[in-house]
Amino acid sequence: MSAQQPVFEEIIVQVEQLSPTDQLRVISRLTERLVTFVQQRSSSRQMDSSSGYTTPESSRHSVVDILAVAQGHRLFKTMEDVEQYIAEERAAWDN
Numbered sequence: 001m002s003a004q005q006p007v008f009e010e011i012i013v014q015v016e017q018l019s020p021t022d023q024l025r026v027i028s029r030l031t032e033r034l035v036t037f038v039q040q041r042s043s044s045r046q047m048d049s050s051s052g053y054t055t056p057e058s059s060r061h062s063v064v065d066i067l068a069v070a071q072g073h074r075l076f077k078t079m080e081d082v083e084q085y086i087a088e089e090r091a092a093w094d095n
Helices: 004-016 020-050 063-069 079-094
Strands: none
Touching (some): 020 079
16 A cells, blocks of 8 residues: 555545535546646647657557547536536525
8 A cells, every 4th residue: 555545645634524416526636636747748749750859658648638639528628517517406496
């Protein structure tokens, strides 16, 4: 078990204690950050490829890489979209 594992597990426990709405907000925020990271990483790989230098990993594509460039890869584009969806679902439940 790595030294980071206890911290990770503590975070998971804390997230599980949040409301479903806040859990969705956490997922959305992390997704946005991950997509940005992957896009920046992909951009630097493209620059490496144009200079003739490629890394062994550059020929492989992870699922995250594929999702980052796929059209419509996320249902929600912003936190406001998530909150609007949740409000609409709640309104539907109340009717």
